[in-house]
Amino acid sequence: MNAKPSVGALTAPLVEALVRDATTLRLAIEKTATGATIVDAGASVRGGLEAGRRITEICLGGLGQVSLVPDSRFPRWGMAIQVTTADPVIACLGSQYAGWNLSEGEFFALGSGPARAIWAKEELFGELGYKDEAETATLVLETDKRPPDGLISYIAKECGVAEDKLTLILTPTQSLAGAVQIVGRVLEVALHKAHSIHFPLDRIVDGSGFAPVPPPGADFLSGMGRTNDAVLYGGQIALYVEGPEDEAEQLANGLPSSTSRDYGRPFGEVFKAYNFDFYACDAALFSPAVVTVTALSTGKSFTAGKLAHEIVEKSFSGA
Incomplete structure (x- = not known):
């Protein structure tokens, strides 16, 4: 059996390059008094699409390639994010999934990225049989606020690293970089749903995803609506799985967003109908x-599922 890769080690050079190229990427870098690095990708600075693309590769634990490519399916918007992975289960669920809830006082954010696998206290990691060991820890936070110093110290301690080995990347939902990295979860949400409907994760061999890049929202709520709609109504993925052909067919039928009772309206409307309770x-x-879904046993x-062009158009145009 092959040893599982270290997402922390694989992302370390990507994080170093992100910090080194901060000026070009329109990012702001802060070194805290205790040595932690905070990368602002859209709160007090503009950030951008390329920053979001790179941050998405960091979220994937260095196990994915992310490209911004033409998208003829939605010609008015014209651009999509394309994600491929060398190890979709570890990349998406072991790193990219936003599974670490972090809060202190009024600050709250979901953490994703390779530091999750070092912490590895989510129940999911027991199922994956995966825990990373790395000299550095990187966490991506969907927030426009700087984390409190106490929370920064807590994250470093939980990961077992010195604070000068910790990097936190802030990606507000309504920023260009934030929009890209959220839509870049198009494959991850499919893996998460496969897990929720109890398809054996060890039978998922490979995968790729594709979704339109929305214009950023004017605020958090509109940004969240557009990024969700990009995936729910414009996202396409391919999975390659081992096992019986009929089970591959069952997986395909169970995965699309159209299986949901809430399907058919822009996410912002759904969210409002539930009194903004996600x-x-x-x-x-x-x-x-x-x-x-392709059954590798038979090919x-x-x-x-289906694309919903009218909903994507309504959402992205703010109609």
């Missing part, structure tokens, strides 16, 4: 619009 939304909604592929 966890009241039907969890089955959070998956790509179109899914193709047969199964496709389910």
Whole structure:
């Protein structure tokens, strides 16, 4: 059995390059009094698409390639993010998934990225049989606020690293970089839903994803709506799985966002209907619009779901 890769080690050079190129990427870098590095990718600075692309590769634990490519499916917007991975389960669930809830006082953010695998206290890591050991820790936070010093110290301690080995990357939802890195989770949400419907993760061999890049929202709520709609109504993924052909077909049929009772309206409307309670939304909604699953045993592929052009247009244009 092959040893599992270290997402911390793989991302270290990517993080170093991000910090080194901060001026070009329109990022701001802060060194705290205790030595931690904070990368602002859109709160007090502009950031940008390329910063978001690089941050998405960091979120994937260095196990994914992310490209900004033409998208003829939605010609008015014209650009999509394309994600491929060398190890979709570790890249998406072991690193990219925003599974670390962090709060102190009025500050709250979800943490994603390779530091999660060093911390590894989520139940999911027991199922994955994965825990990383690395000399540095990097966490991506979906926030426009600087984390309190106490929380920074807590994260470093939980990861077992000195604070000067910790990097926190801030990606506000309504920023260009934030929009890219959230839509870049198009494959991750499919892996998460596969896990929730109990498909054996060790049978998922490879995968790729594709979703339109929305214009950033004017505020957090509109930004969250557009980034979710990009995936739920414009996202497409492909999975390659081992096992019986009929189970690959069942997986394809169970994954698309159209299986949800909340499907059919822009996410902003759904969110408002639930009084802005994210966890009241039907969890089955959070998956790509179109899914193709290929059974490697026979080479047969199964496709389910559909693109919703009108909803993407309504959402992205602010209609």
